[in-house]
Amino acid sequence: MEIKMDLIPLLEYIDPAYLNYQEWVNVGMALKHEGYTAADWDNWSSSDPRHKPGECFQKWTTFEGSGSPVTGATITQLAKDNGWAPKGNREDHELDWNDEISGKDDYVVIDKNWIEGMEIREPATWNPVQELTRYLETLFDVSENVGYVTSTWETEDGKHLPTKGNYDRTAGELIQALGQSNGDLGAVFGDYNPEAGAWIRFNPLDGKGVKNDNVTEFKYALVESDTMDLEKQNAIVRELELPIAALVFSGKKSIHAIVKVDAANYDEYRKRVDYLYNICNKNGLNIDNQNRNPSRLSRMPGVERNGKKQFLIDTNIGKSNWDDWHEWIEGINDDLPDPESLTDFWDDMPNLSPPLIEGLLRQGHKLLMAGPSKAGKSFALIALSIAIAEGKKWINWECTKGKVLYVNLELDRASALHRFKDVYAALGWEPDNLANIDVWNLRGKSVPLDKLAPKLIRRAAKENYIAVIIDPIYKVLTGDENSADQMAHFTNQFDKIATELGCGVIYCHHHSKGSQGSKKSMDRASGSGVFARDPDALIDLTELELTEDLMKQEENKVACAIYQKYFEKYNFNYLDERISQDDLLSVIAMGDHATKAIPDHIAAINEEMTTAIKQTRIRTAWRVEGTLREYPSFDPVNMWFQYPIHKVDEVGSLKDIEPEGETPPWQKKGKGKGTKKTAAERKIERLQALELAYEACSIDEEITVESIAEFMGVTEKTVRRRIKEHKHFDVHEGIVTQKL
Structure with a gap:
């Protein structure tokens, strides 16, 4: 059978451990249908902890085919679901600077099939000095160094390519020289080859070189597409509202949009250019990915190239800056529903979810x-x-x-x-x-x-x-x-x-x-x-602080219940006739009755009771509270956690128990509510409150005076005073630390 596509590399995108049984079998069926071997299926399956040696080969023989076979498309779809993309949508290598980052079909502002071209008009009066001066004034501060190239070298096939060029003059110096040049660009920039034109770098340099490391401000990015009609290029960049500082005709088959990206550093520049190119590509502008670098050359306006002029089409169009454009592009194509009139549904309300x-x-x-x-x-x-x-x-x-x-x-x-x-x-x-x-x-x-x-x-x-x-x-x-x-x-x-x-x-x-x-x-x-x-x-579990008295009551209940169980099983008549309701709640009384009426079972009772009381001792108690959006709030539910399940406290043993940390210290010590605290006790409470706040805020990397004040509900001044009062805390520039 002819293999139309190599499916083995696609299997690298599919982790067998994440598939259910049927999906795993489908991969095997697809491999067999497409002419692969059981060994291919077994090699791929071996990374799954569930893999059993020989299982793939055994199942392989049962795949006999059907009228609706499982084909390689199943593997292709699974690979796509896990990040694989077919050739044409990806480069077949690890992502690098020149790769295109693509995603889902959002951020689509225009329909490229219906966009009408916008005519590009040459300047009515050709003034090269004015063209270039306007460009420099638009893109650069007067103190910033500008890189430019007017000299070229010729390849074997006759193509003219730019040299390294110049980079040691400021925009102010160039603008001044242009003003004094009497229209002679060559006197300022050097003579250029009219067959090749000239180039200029759109980001300022440090005067030491022309690499990315020499860029001093990451102001602009170049958007260029040379694979589509010029008028459509012009229309799309305008329709996208790109924050364009300068729009230049290259003198050939593309326009150069110098887009404001205003990045703080090189890393941010890369991210913003990736984002910018992604938006352009999704809206039909096929970007030349080689133009990503911040030190890239662009076409210099004011010169001629093979009989055609390189000129400024426009300046400062679209959104005024990157942030405004980014906010606009993010919001323009949301998938939110339209508002609805309540009158349309008042008498026919939709059903609530069950x-x-x-x-x-x-x-x-x-x-x-x-x-x-x-x-x-x-x-x-x-x-x-x-x-x-x-x-x-x-x-x-x-x-x-x-x-x-x-x-x-x-x-x-x-x-x-x-x-x-x-x-x-x-x-x-x-x-x-x-x-x-x-x-x-x-x-x-x-x-x-x-x-x-x-x-x-x-x-x-x-x-x-x-x-x-x-x-x-x-x-x-x-x-x-x-x-x-x-x-x-x-x-x-x-x-x-x-x-x-x-x-x-x-x-x-x-x-x-x-x-x-x-x-x-x-x-x-x-x-x-x-x-x-x-x-x-939202339901929340908080632990209840169990008292010794309550635990003894619970042990008593468990013991009495065990006695009652043995009476019901071995001497029900005695239980019914001789044991009162009060005796049923007394361990001592039930023990006396058991000695008289079921003496042969005392050893078993004691053994079971020891285990049950031990289990009771290790129980924890919890209160369930909640905040609900669709239903009325519920009363707190108290429950025991006795491994491995929670049981609701049906009899109310826990109703008066307070959660951990809720009972004030003075109540725990047995003082009455009207007892006046001493100055020493008040100080202890202040310091304990500070310690509690510090611990609660410790989830942050830095514990600040502001966060402690917010937690305690006091002013920052109060927090600083309490830190000063506490011997084990210190504060420096708003950061609170614990002393060793």
């Missing part, structure tokens, strides 16, 4: 779970996956039954799968709907969310998931989590997943450092406030 978690979250919406380390967030999300799959209750809310994808970014594959089984067992639920749960194990293979989201969407598009759970997001976080704009871009990826798949997106994040009890639930998640404002539902 609930995913009743009273908490709708399908297609986003939920964030926030909590500190060791809160059991992953176990809670696994329990949520199971509740959705089985259509049962999660914590305090009923779940709609459906298919769910759990994206595991933190646990190794075996641990993740075992956890699902452990949680099922702890919940006491039969695994009747295991087919509703898919687990995507990506530990060690996770990529930033903006790269992961398209891969996730592609894999999930045909599965009809009603929920996607991503645990945890710090593994795919892109950018600074304290930067609002960067986090807005990050959280937009959740919107893409929810919109493309029509499912709920649920993810978890960690708390900021420091005590959380005194904060509102939406202020506890680490990083930018975008995390709190973005999701449609």
Whole structure:
């Protein structure tokens, strides 16, 4: 069979570890259909941890072909989805300075098929000195050195190419000399070859050379296209509103647009030129990529080239500067919907999305779970996956039954799968709907969310998931989590997943450092406030401080329950006739009854009781609070976390327990609310508040007086006074540090 295209290089773009079973098989079928060998499939598959020696060769023999064969197009599409582009859209080598950066079909301002050409007119009166003077005055300050070339050398095929030229005179010197030249450009710049014309560098130089390193200001970039009609070139650069300082006719088949990019340095210049060229290419202007360099030569106006004039077409057209143009181009082609009149829908409102978690979250919406380390967030999300799959209750809310994808970014594959089984067992639920749960194990293979989201969407598009759970997001976080704009871009990826798949997106994040009890639930998640404002539902877990008295009460309940269980099993009549309601709540009384009525089981009771009390002792207590957009707020829910599940406190044992850090120190010490504090106690509280604020702000690289003042709700002057009062802190130029 003839191989039309070499598919092996395309396989380098496809990671078999990211494919599901059917996709992996499809690659094998496509390779066989296109004439490749089982060894080719096996070599590619070997990078997948799931790979089993001999499996590819065994399956290869079962691929018999069909009326609708899987072809090489399957491999081509998978490669495209992962960044490959066919020849013509890419260079077949690693990207370098001359490569074109292309992207999706946005930023299209004009339809190149309908653009009308704009005529280019020669100056009515030819005045070379005036042409060149105007050019220099437009582009340069009088003190800036200008590079120019009038001498050439000839190649073997008769082509005239520019020499290094001159670069040691300022624009002011050249303008003055032109004014005194009596119209003789050659007297100022040197005689040029009329067959070749002359050139000028559009960025100022340092007077020492003509390389990129000699450019002193990265003011301008050259936009030139010599593959299309001149009038269309003229029309497109104007239609694009490019911030053009000077527009020059080259004397041949192109116009040179000297575009204001105003870059601060070479790196920014490269980025802006890439962006500029990308916009031009997408709008039909085929840019000459060789013109990217800031030291590049452009055509000098005021001279002739092979019988045609090089002249200024226009100056200072389009947007006034780069920033204005960039803002305009970014906003002109948004894909936002048009405004709607409320009268059109008042009597026929669209249906609300059905609930995913009743009273908490709708399908297609986003939920964030926030909590500190060791809160059991992953176990809670696994329990949520199971509740959705089985259509049962999660914590305090009923779940709609459906298919769910759990994206595991933190646990190794075996641990993740075992956890699902452990949680099922702890919940006491039969695994009747295991087919509703898919687990995507990506530990060690996770990529930033903006790269992961398209891969996730592609894999999930045909599965009809009603929920996607991503645990945890710090593994795919892109950018600074304290930067609002960067986090807005990050959280937009959740919107893409929810919109493309029509499912709920649920993810978890960690708390900021420091005590959380005194904060509102939406202020506890680490990083930018975008995390709190973005999701449609936010639920937050804070730990409750358990007292010794409460723990003893819980141990008593557990012990009494074990006694009651043994009586129900081995001597129910005695339980029914002799044990009062008060005795059922007393360990001592139940122990006495057990010694009399079920003495043969005392050893078993004690053994079970020891284990149960130990488990009770290691339980932690948590309060769930939330901020909801689509539903009324809910009362806080108290629950126990006893590995591996959370159980709601149905009897109210935790209702009066305060979260960590919420109980004031004077209440913990047993003082009454009316007790007046001493000066020493007030000082201690001030210093403790400063320490708390310092710890809470320590997520930033530098802890400033301003950030501490904002956290404490006091003035910066107050913060400085407290730092001075505290012996272990120092402040210098607004930065707070801890003394050793």
